[in-house]
Amino acid sequence: MNDVLIHHARALARQRARPGVPETTRAMTDLFAALxxxxxxxxxxxxxEGEVHPHWRDFHALLAAMTPEQMQHRxxxxxxLVQENGITYNIYSTATDTSRPWRLGSVPNLxxxxxxxxxxxxxxxxxxxLNRVLADLYGPQTLLAExxxxxxxxxxxxxxxxPCRGMQPPGGLFLHVYAADLARGPDGHWSVMADRTQAPSGMGYALENRQIVARAFPELYKQLQVQSLTGxxxxxxxxxxxxxxxxxEPPLIVLLTPGRYNETYFEHVYLARQLAMPLVEGSDLTVRQSVVYLKTLNGLKRVHAILRRLDDDFCDPLELRSDSALGVPGLLEAARAGTVLIANALGSGVLETPGLHGFLPRIAEFLLGEALEMPSLDTWWCGEAPALEEALERLPELVIKPTFPSQRFxxxxxxxxxxxxLAEMRRRIARRPYAYxxxxxxxxxxxxxxxxxxxxxxxxxxxxxxxxxxTExxxxxxxxxxxxxxxxxAQEVVSMQRGGISKDTWVCFSPSTRRETPAVRPLGVSDLLRQDPYLPSRVAENMFWLGRYAERCDNNARLLRSALSRLVEVAGDDDSGLEVALxxxxxxxxLEEDDDPALKLTxxxxxxxxxxxxxxLGSLIWCASQVRSRLSHENWIAIVDLEQEADRLQPGVMAIGDSLVFLDRLLMSLSSLAGFAMDDMTQDNSWRFLMIGRRLERLQFLASAIARLLETPAATGRTGLDWLLELADSTITYRSRYLSTAQLIPVLDLILLDxxxxxxxxxQLDKLVSSLRQVGDDEDYGLAAIRDQLATLDLxxxxxxxxxxxxxxxxxxxxxxxxxxxxxxxxGLSDQLTLRYFAHVDSISQPTVST
Structure with missing residues (x-):
């Protein structure tokens, strides 16, 4: 009974802390009453005592005045916005599809x-x-000696x-970015739970959270004078x-990612765009004479700095982890030579152990001459006898963690x-105390x-x-x-891998002050560029295949729609258009020879x-995810729409009517994607490879389809020619020109020669020849000759x-x-482009450019 009275008293106190809410509606509108x-x-x-913290009063007043429907709307x-922006967080799993939308709470933390x-x-x-500790561990090792x-x-x-022992990074700085996981105790004070010194993740998500949550509560974002993150x-x-x-020379800085299967790959793409850096994978980089280069369409360009999101031991398969397919062979050699900045420095992951926490107060006194201001949670490394004894005695009230990240529990x-x-845990710790x-x-x-x-x-x-x-x-x-x-x-472990939810963090009530903006080298006329000088070959390849798969989806969707619609329309009658479609x-x-067409096609x-x-569709989405940093927000939304279309295709057989509705909707989405390619993208070399892929796929598909039609009696029949016009999306043009049924000569002129x-x-041939010339290729791979052969066709x-x-x-x-x-x-053109631009097997990969 006393608990009920206490709860009721606190609820009343919370209501009194909310000015401006009518007395008669407080209980009804209080969304916090059930806490x-x-x-x-x-x-x-x-x-x-149930009062509202002073810095929460304005926000709490707004929330308390809301109905559940209003809160649900926000x-x-x-x-x-999370869905439209395509914000994902990948879960390490054995399942095929491990990506899921980023989870973001609508109410920030203040x-x-x-x-x-x-x-x-x-x-x-x-x-x-911690930066000084790293410098000591890879240098004089005084901390160990003392x-x-x-x-x-x-x-x-x-x-x-x-292998990093004795290495001096540029400027003597080992840590460039540092992150700490903080916990607030019952007394309101903060403590460090974990240090993140290797490749700290999450700052990109923090920025994206800010941009979304500020839109959900724009009035309070301004009223509370929330500090900006851009500085x-x-x-x-x-x-x-x-x-x-x-x-x-101007430095070339790249962001090194393990690739799209990494749990925070969205953040890598987002940060690369925000920081204006090329997003690269290990295969995009090469080391020549202790210098790191980026493989671009125009040759090798020197890389001066790498912001890495790759774990230490995966960075160089030559000197570190030999089975790594993600790193750059020779990267450690370049770092040792001082020709490239790596942030954070290789080997900085050694500080990511909770075992270090108990030693930091004395180390702070030794290295800084001052007390440690931000304490760690009380921690006992069991490798020391006194700590082991106390840990075993207090085991029921403690949390047991692995000392090193390589331990998997x-x-x-x-x-x-x-x-x-408890007895079994004590035995385990006693056997290998240093590991706990x-x-x-x-x-x-x-x-x-x-x-x-x-x-x-x-x-x-x-x-x-x-x-x-x-900073300086x-x-x-x-x-x-x-x-x-x-x-x-009831969960006590906070982890995004375990279904955790993120929140934006607002530092409030700080009048905006004038911040120093970083000095930027002014760009003049001599600096103007009309092409991306740092276009990685891998990006160009994925743009090429994005174009091919987009066109392939369009072609197959039109083909399936033409076949299924004719299956419905002919209702058992002979139709040469249906036969050539099948x-x-x-x-x-x-389709196989013995298949039931309707059943198999659906x-x-x-x-x-x-x-x-x-x-x-899956391949299209995969290629798009590889070049996301090159796609506009609206373009990416079109990709997300296509992904949703693909997700609607559940295993099983669809009714023909449902299949046709799906294909119509899919073709609309694909048309949007094509429209963005034509009107939304800068027509540089990455765009040209996208369009080369589209033109090449369309050329092969239509040439093969028309050839098969010409070898059948349907070539001279109206229904077969109608099918060809539909497949080539040229029906409206034909009818507006000829006001006649489909006939062979004008159909061939329209689809072959116009x-x-x-x-x-x-x-397609004209555009392919032109695009190859624009990317600087001095060969046309026989396309011009075969184009002339087609142009001389005498109908x-x-x-x-x-x-x-x-x-x-x-x-x-x-x-x-x-x-x-x-x-x-x-x-043949597809194979030649792969060898020349993507695999770099000829002379184009040899030049090196220092800029």
Whole structure:
């Protein structure tokens, strides 16, 4: 009974803290009324007495005045923006599809500016300290000699890289970006749970969170004077450019990603765009004479700095992990020679161990001459006898964690173990004490999360990741960060891999001050560019295949629609157009000879193997994800729409009517994609390879389809020619010109020889020859000759042959052979482009350009 009274009293106190809400409606509109009271935990909005924290009053007043429907509307806005922006977070799993939308709570976490200043000061000091620790470990190793760090904790770490010993990074800086995971205890004070020193993730998500949540609550974002995040990213750009070892030329800085299967790949793409850096994979880089180069279409260009998102041991298969297919052979040699800046320095992952925490206070006194401002959670490395003894004694109240990241086990909560479990854990620790760390179990603070199904807020455990970047004037801490809350109410571990939810972090009530903007070299007339000088070959290849798969999806969708619609329309009657459509489907592997056409074609929509429509859609989406940094926001939304279309194709057989509706919708989406390519993209070399892919695919498909038609009796029949016009998307043009039924000579002229028809073969050949010339290729790979051969085709001769039905098939067969030669020329061109531009097997890969 007392608990009920206490809860009611606190609820009344919360209502009194909300000015401006009518007394009669407070209980009805209070979305927080169902929050549980947990006096032993800090709540981000409410005090232990049920009052609203002062910095939350304005935001709380707005939320308390909302109906559940209004709150749900803002939540749906956030979810829609996440979906439209294509923000994903990949989950490591054995499942085929491991990507899922990024989870973002609509209500931010608020921190007053005065409190943030204390956090920032502690983080800046800690970043400076850890940078000095790295310099010592890979240099004189005084900390080991003085007994301030145990050798087992350093040399037993898989990220202590012996080949980096004695290495001096440019400017002597090992850490360029630092992140810390913070926990707020019941007393409201912050402690460090984990240090992120290798390749800290999440700052891109923090920026994207800000842009979305600020749109959900624009009135409060301005009213609360929220500090901007942009200065942090400008400082990062400036630091990398300042420290990059150049010879006076503008530095080329790249962002190195493991690729699209990495859990935070979206962030890599997003950061590369925000920081104006080429996004590269290991295969895009090469080391020549201890210098790193980027493989571009125009040869090799020197790389001066690398912002890496690749773990230490994967970076160089020659000197580090030999089975790595993600790194750059020879990268360590270049780093040792000082010709490239790597941020963070190779080997910085050695500090990512909770075992270090207990030693940092003494190390701070030794290296800085001052006390550690931002404490760690109380931590005992069991490799020391006194710590082992205390950890074993207090095991039920501690959390057991692995000392090194290479150990694969989840944290174990002592309180969750029974008597037998505790005994077994003690035995495990006693066998290998150096491999275990015991850490205090701090009850994390609680933050509100909106539950759409229940129409109310619930409280979840929360932690915050904050970021710092090294500058000329010291460490700059991002005024905000990535707040993360647990995916379930009772969950104590906060992890995005376990379904966690992110929040924007607002540092409030700080009058905007004039910030120094980084010095930027002024660009003049001599600096003007009309092409991307740093276009990686891999990006050009993926643009090429994006174009091919987009056109292939369009072709197959039109072919399937033509076949299925005729299956419905002819209703058992003979139709030469249907026969040639089915024959073309068999040629492309969409149909077997003995298959039931209706059953097989509708089922083929849902198949993902081979050259099926769904398989091609998957390949299109994959290629688009590889070049996302080259696509506009609107263009990417069209890709997301296509992905949703593909997701609608569930295994099984669709009804013919449903299949036709789906194909119509899909062709509309594909048309949008084509429209963005023509009108939304700068027509540079990356665009040209996209269009070369489209033209080449269309050329091969139509040449093969027309050749097969000409070898059948349907070539001279109206239904067969109608089918060809439909397949070539030229029906409207034909009818508007001739006001007549389809006939052979005008149909062939329109689809083969009309240079104004974007679906004509000669149009494809003209564009291909022109595009090759524009990318600087001095060869046309035989296309010009075969284009001239097609242009000299005399339809008058064919018309005269039509007067002699016995001779007409032979004339059509000769034309069909020419079309097959054209298709073969297209295949040959694809192979030649791959060898020359993407695989770099000829002389174009040899020149090196230092700029």
């Amino acid at each position: 549980p009271d947990e006096p032993d935990r800090y709540h981000e909005i409410f005090t232990a 939540t749906e806005l956030v979810e829609r 921190i007053p500016a005065a409190e943030w200043q204390e956090i920032a000061a502690g983080i800046a000091q800690r970043a400076d300290l 007994g301030l760090l145990p050798p087992e904790l350093v040399f037993g770490h898989n990220n202590f890289l012996w 942090f990213f400008q400082a990062l750009q400036q630091t990398l450019a300042r420290l990059a070892p150049t010879r006076g 989840d944290p174990v909560f002592g309180k969750s173990l029974d008597k037998a479990g 760390v015991a850490q205090e179990l701090k009850k994390l603070s609680l933050a509100p999360v909106w539950q759409s199904r229940e129409g109310r807020f619930t409280a979840r455990s929360a932690a915050m990741r904050v970021y710092a970047v090294a 004037k010291g460490w700059l801490v991002m005024p905000g960060g990535l707040t993360r809350v647990a995916g379930k109410e 024959d073309t489907c068999r040629f492309l592997g969409l 089922a083929s929509l849902c198949e993902s193997e081979g050259g099926s429509l769904r398989g091609s 240079p104004a028809n974007p679906h004509a073969l000669i149009y 008058g001769v064919l018309e005269s042959e039509m007067q002699y039905p016995a001779r007409l098939p032979k004339a059509l067969a000769i034309l069909a052979r020419l079309l097959r030669d054209i298709a073969a020329a297209g295949l």
